Amino acid sequence: xxxxxxxxxxxxxxxxxxxxxxxxxxxxxxxxxxxxxxxxxxxxxxxxxxxxxxxxxxxxxxxxxxxxxxxxxxxxxxxxxxxxxxxxxxxxxxxxxxxxxxxxxxxxxxxxxxxxxxxxxxxxxxxxxxxxxxxxxxxxxxxxxxxxxxxxxxxxxxxxxxxxxxxxxxxxxxxxxxxxxxxxxxxxxxxxxxxxxxxxxxxxxxxxxxxxxxxxxxxxxxxxxxxxxxxxxxxxxxxxxxxxxxxxxxxxxxxxxxxxxxxxxxxxxxxxxxxxxxxxxxxxxxxxxxxxxxxxxxxxxxxxxxxxxxxxxxxxxxxxxxxxxxxxxxxxxxxxxxxxxxxxxxxxxxxxxxxxxxxxxxxxxxxxxxxxxxxxxxxxxxxxxxxxxxxxxxxxxxxxxxxxxxxxxxxxxxxxxxxxxxxxxxx
Amino acid sequence: xxxxxxxxxxxxxxxxxxxxxxxxxxxxxxxxxxxxxxxxxxxxxxxxxxxxxxxxxxxxxxxxxxxxxxxxxxxxxxxxxxxxxxxxxxxxxxxxxxxxxxxxxxxxxxxxxxxxxxxxxxxxxxxxxxxxxxxxxxxxxxxxxxxxxxxxxxxxxxxxxxxxxxxxxxxxxxxxxxxxxxxxxxxxxxxxxxxxxxxxxxxxxxxxxxxxxxx
Numbered sequence: 001x002x003x004x005x006x007x008x009x010x011x012x013x014x015x016x017x018x019x020x021x022x023x024x025x026x027x028x029x030x031x032x033x034x035x036x037x038x039x040x041x042x043x044x045x046x047x048x049x050x051x052x053x054x055x056x057x058x059x060x061x062x063x064x065x066x067x068x069x070x071x072x073x074x075x076x077x078x079x080x081x082x083x084x085x086x087x088x089x090x091x092x093x094x095x096x097x098x099x100x101x102x103x104x105x106x107x108x109x110x111x112x113x114x115x116x117x118x119x120x121x122x123x124x125x126x127x128x129x130x131x132x133x134x135x136x137x138x139x140x141x142x143x144x145x146x147x148x149x150x151x152x153x154x155x156x157x158x159x160x161x162x163x164x165x166x167x168x169x170x171x172x173x174x175x176x177x178x179x180x181x182x183x184x185x186x187x188x189x190x191x192x193x194x195x196x197x198x199x200x201x202x203x204x205x206x207x208x209x210x211x212x213x214x215x216x217x218x219x220x221x222x223x224x225x226x227x228x229x230x231x232x233x234x235x236x237x238x239x240x241x242x243x244x245x246x247x248x249x250x251x252x253x254x255x256x257x258x259x260x261x262x263x264x265x266x267x268x269x270x271x272x273x274x275x276x277x278x279x280x281x282x283x284x285x286x287x288x289x290x291x292x293x294x295x296x297x298x299x300x301x302x303x304x305x306x307x308x309x310x311x312x313x314x315x316x317x318x319x320x321x322x323x324x325x326x327x328x329x330x331x332x333x334x335x336x337x338x339x340x341x342x343x344x345x346x347x348x349x350x351x352x353x354x355x356x357x358x359x360x361x362x363x364x365x366x367x368x369x370x371x372x373x374x375x376x377x378x379x380x381x382x383x384x385x386x387x388x389x390x391x392x393x394x395x396x397x398x399x400x401x402x403x404x405x406x407x408x409x410x411x412x413x414x415x416x417x418x419x420x421x422x423x424x425x426x427x
Numbered sequence: 428x429x430x431x432x433x434x435x436x437x438x439x440x441x442x443x444x445x446x447x448x449x450x451x452x453x454x455x456x457x458x459x460x461x462x463x464x465x466x467x468x469x470x471x472x473x474x475x476x477x478x479x480x481x482x483x484x485x486x487x488x489x490x491x492x493x494x495x496x497x498x499x500x501x502x503x504x505x506x507x508x509x510x511x512x513x514x515x516x517x518x519x520x521x522x523x524x525x526x527x528x529x530x531x532x533x534x535x536x537x538x539x540x541x542x543x544x545x546x547x548x549x550x551x552x553x554x555x556x557x558x559x560x561x562x563x564x565x566x567x568x569x570x571x572x573x574x575x576x577x578x579x580x581x582x583x584x585x586x587x588x589x590x591x592x593x594x595x596x597x598x599x600x601x602x603x604x605x606x607x608x609x610x611x612x613x614x615x616x617x618x619x620x621x622x623x624x625x626x627x628x629x630x631x632x633x634x635x636x637x638x639x640x641x642x
Contacts, residue, residue, distance in 0.1 A: 021606075028468045028478060191507045195481040196464050198471055302507050309505040313441040317434055390509045394438035401434060 017204050019070055024203035031192035034162045034199060035101065035127045035185065036061035038169030040071055041207040042125075045096040048076040048087035052106040053139045054189035055129040059101060081106040085113035085124075092122040093228060095216045097173065101127030103189060104145040105134055111149065114182075118153030119255065120229055121217060123176030123183075125169060128156075130301065130352075131189040132387040140388020141189040143301060146329075147353040147361045149184070153255055155262055156330045158300040159187040160282065163199040167273065167281040168327075170207055174269045177214050179262045181255075186329075188302040188352075190388070202277055210276050259331045266328050282327035284336060289315065293322030295404050296341060298366055299350040300326040303384070303391060307350075310396045319404055326362060334369035341370060346407045347379045348400055350423070354383060359420045378407065380416055384423040395424055446477070447592070448510045449497040452529050453519035456489040458581030461607065463495035466585060469603035470499040473595045477504035492527055499592070513537060515591060519563075519580050521547065530556065538631075540587045542580050553630065559587045561627035563619075570619045582616045586623030590631075597621070 018024055022037050029037070036058050039047070047066070049059040065071035074091070078084045081102050088098045102110060107128060117124050128146045132138040146156055155175065159165045165187050172183040187193060220226065236247045246254070267283050274280045289311055290296055297307050304325030314321045324340060341347060351360025358364060363381035370377060380403060385391045406412050449466065453459030460482045467480035483494035496510045512532045521543035523529060530539065530552070539556045541549065542563040552558050567578035585600055600620060604613045
């Protein structure tokens with residue numbers, strides 16, 4: 001059987017170098033530029049995307065690379081996000097390395113195709129530039145969009161700064177093509193996507209060594225047409241060639257198992273990345289001053305970078321506080337996370353999204369992983385920064401200080417425990 | 428309660444002076460966002476380890492008031508929140524003074540950098556802040572730094588920063604411009620920046636000038 005496009009994969013790797021404007025080394029770039037350069041360095045062959053704020057500059061940058069002849073990729077302009085993911089699915093099945101990006105309502109519009117991509121076990125990498133979901137209409141940042149797609153069967157990795165975006169895009173292809181699952185690289189709209197900051201652009205030659213060419217799990221052959229993803233019944237059954245094939249449930253078991261197994265792969269890839277490029281992008285989660293901490297903040301995205309400052313200021317006030325920055329939200333690192341949170345008296349989760357009708361999604365998962373490990377720390381759910389509401393470091397510090405004192409004085413009441421606490425909500 | 432107030436103040440002022448905060452006011456289309464970015468790049472090249480620049484997140488239209496920000500720091504910047512107490516405000520269009528409070532949150536010895544025709548007086552700004560004024564519109568027009576019939580005033584204002592931020596020099600500005608424009612455009616912009624540097628009128632209070640140098 002021949003693999004379509006495999007030749008193209010190899011030839012791209014032979015010809016490429018860093019983009020002219022972004023040679024290896026330090027640059028001051030936006031998060032969107034960082035994502036686009038990451039995709040470039042991975043030698044993506046097909047890009048299909050529909051513009052939406054704050055994602056648009058990612059694909060603008062990539063389309064420029066293609067137009068200038070720097071990146072020999074197929075850029076497919078499409079009429080919607082649903083079609084964008086459709087093109088990515090087709091191209092990925094055909095053996096191409098593909099990239100797309102979207103935000104908020106665009107991601108929601110893609111919803112059906114997200115399940116097709118993950119169910120087909122395609123290693124598509126997508127930038128999800130986190131933005132609030134309408135209604136009411138908002139173009140500003142929170143994380144409701146990716147959290148709402150938590151159960152689409154994708155790997156979801158959150159980035160703390162623009163360096164982690166480029167590093168995570170490169171790692172994402174490595175992870176995706178190893179476990180045959182799509183990866184969503186989530187980064188905060190505007191706060192990262194439109195903010196420039198210094199970052200190191202890796203050398204394309206090193207990326208090439210780190211990331212071997214993509215080999216599709218089911219090569220397709222024009223001379224031997226097959227039906228991919230036919231109707232699959234509940235029970236296993238024989239196909240036309242007399243081969244016993246999985247039922248729907250076996251497929252889903254394997255899909256889920258791949259996600260659970262990817263916990264190890266995400267860690268391995270990050271540690272190998274560190275060996276090659278000299279820096280980690282945060283593994284499954286990263287810890288800051290947690291060793292002797294009695295109270296710990298758990299959050300994801302750019303907020304966890306800002307909370308480094310918050311932990312420092314609280315430490316100077318003798319509050320025994322630490323920080324867990326969650327990078328891998330799906331798969332959820334329940335076992336390792338609960339081990340890291342063992343012996344902590346108070347856990348403060350901060351979500352930039354809500355599971356409407358209950359609490360913040362990160363909070364819910366943290367509580368669940370503590371319960372299964374038999375840890376009975378008090379967990380408090382905080383909601384902050386919805387729809388672009390600015391979050392100041394002192395607001396988080398005051399909140400943590402306040403709740404730690406309430407804890408010490410036995411003043412936490414059922415309202416604090418059973419309901420999410422809203423930071424800087426002016427209602 | 429008193430103790431809590433003290434702690435709260437500690438949090439609010441924590442390492443606040445480690446970051447030089449710059450707020451740009453312009454009108455949609457004047458390029459405030461671009462010049463805020465160029466300043467961040469020049470700052471990085473001059474040795475600031477932490478730099479960020481961001482547009483004020485909102486819906487922008489041509490002609491409407493627009494805000495962009497630049498932060499410069501010796502350390503990596505972790506605080507991504509918006510600027511509320513700038514050290515420097517830059518105003519690309521003096522007509523903005525009528526409609527918005529451009530000195531809002533400005534530190535007591537902060538800098539106001541204003542592009543303005545020469546005939547206006549700004550006693551309030553003179554008396555309360557370090558003040559730089561320059562007719563960048565005229566300089567840009569004379570030098571032919573004009574796009575679609577409108578003189579460009581965003582990059583020219585970078586020339587004024589050489590009086591305020593001693594770490595940044597012409598070579599950093601030049602190298603930063605190279606990352607944004609073609610060689611021809613770089614040299615045109617650079618000429619205007621040099622003229623703005625020479626022709627702007629600087630009225631500074633020595634104390635704050637030294638503070639910025641140290642941070």
